[in-house]
Amino acid sequence: MSVQSTEVSRPLPLPPRSRERDFATLFRRYGLQSATSLMAIALWIVLMVGASQTWLHFDIYSALMSTVPLTGIVALTLTLVVVAREIDLSFGSVMAVGTWVFMSVHQPELGLVAGLAAGLGAGLLNGIIVVRFGVPSLVATIGTWFFWGGIVVYGTGGNGGGTDFASGFVTHLLTGRIGGYVPAEFPWMLGIAIVLWFVLNRSRFGAHVYLVGDNDQSARMMGVRTDRVRMTAFALVGVAAAFAGIASTLEANYFWPTVGSGAMLPTVATVFLGGTSIFGGRGTVFGTVVAAFVIGAIEPGIVSLNLTGLLTQVIYGAVIIGALVLQAFVLRRSER
């Protein structure tokens, strides 16, 4: 009797999982991330073999941990915007705006809050222009990029300033050295990456980011508040940009009104190198983190291999094009 009753309560058997199907599913889900990771590891091996005196010592990693997060943190939030099938090119100037506000307040804690709030405001303005007025984000954010850049140049008269006033808690919080070696920027980036992973994969907002980027119309018809989703994504980039601007200024101990002006290309390249689709609906936090380190290692890599710095741009371009071609190949294979 008891044997029978357990027989009855057993759930319906699922069809057996074939190995083939598991491989296809895994390839589809992780193919792109694996390709990006393999590329990063290959680059790393080349550097360790070619310039072992540099890449087998901790110093270079300590240096990377202070520079990579500055593009990485913005690239992480930009990933959400691109997954939602939008783009933000204004973050370079928003970095400057946030930092300028931080400097102007002259009280580090308040300044940090005010600077981040300024970034939030700039991000929301992008969102409003795109969502409420229907201006394509590519042109809208080129417009705000110029606008905010100009505001900072005008407001500062082109003059920078030292950050000694902030040389206490805030400087330690953003750019201190943990145990004397690990720059605080690095745990900040890891923490933000983990939070954004949860946001993107385990929150309704994250689910909606993917849906908006994939099929905005059906998402709207199924009750997703698509405008609010886009707006939030733009706002996050604004805050992250202000944060990165302030951190890089504290790291340098000096505020240049042009802070962030060189950030655009490496940051955008990081997002696409990380496997986020320019057509929306596809992208991962993991890919962006790995790509941030690849992009960040290119320049020191060239120097350490004793190649001329004049080659930097060539190798930059070649790595990005090569990676994107590889991605297109993986994608086409996985869709079969």
Next chain:
Amino acid sequence: MTNLLELNGISKTFRGVLALEDVDLVVGENEIVGLLGDNGAGKSTLIKIVTGFHAPDSGTITWKGRRLSHLDVQHARELGIETVYQERALADQQSLWRNVFMGRERTGRFGLLDVKAMRSETETLMREFLRFTSKSVTPESPVATMSGGERQGVAIARALHFEAELIILDEPTMGLSVTETKKTLDFVRQIKTAGKSCIFIDHNIFNVHQVVDRVVLIDRGRVAGEFNPRDMTIVELVEHLQHVAETGSFDEAGAGAR
């Protein structure tokens, strides 16, 4: 027994152009109603009134015996009226479970998504409703890998899973192959099996004839006639439709109608 939905004397004008004139439409409990009509006959306008997208200029809407004073999109969804548009129903690159729970994601502790529950509910739907036979389809499969008929099935399964009372299918077989069309029609029959109602819009009278309980013919903004497909062969139906196209009226076609 009260009807699920009753529209009485519905008229709608767009910038002086009469789109619908004194239209009556009834959908019974557990009934599949086919809406047939030429392009521009007023089918879409009628559907948009049912889904709350347009408000009629005059006429009344009654849901389960209760007259609705006002119907908007949100309200219609809450009542259980769900539309499945062919091209706009699914997010292609996203997994099956993300599509099933689109806009209605289940959350657990701390407001985090309950991915496990959504995957297993999707698995149940796949087994019991969609009856996917291919082993390569899992709740994680992107819907882009599925055929046209299967995608219609996903959209219909989604509506049924969230207890839609009335599912509106707008040209669900457009552009589908013969086999995929057959799959789609089977899913429409399952709406009937599940005890729900459906308004089925299609150009193809052969499809409509196969699955519906009643056909409502719309022509130039008016109801030109209604009939039971079982009372009429396809050949007779085609003749009637031609007559309607010429005269705008169904009844005078004579033979066999009603």
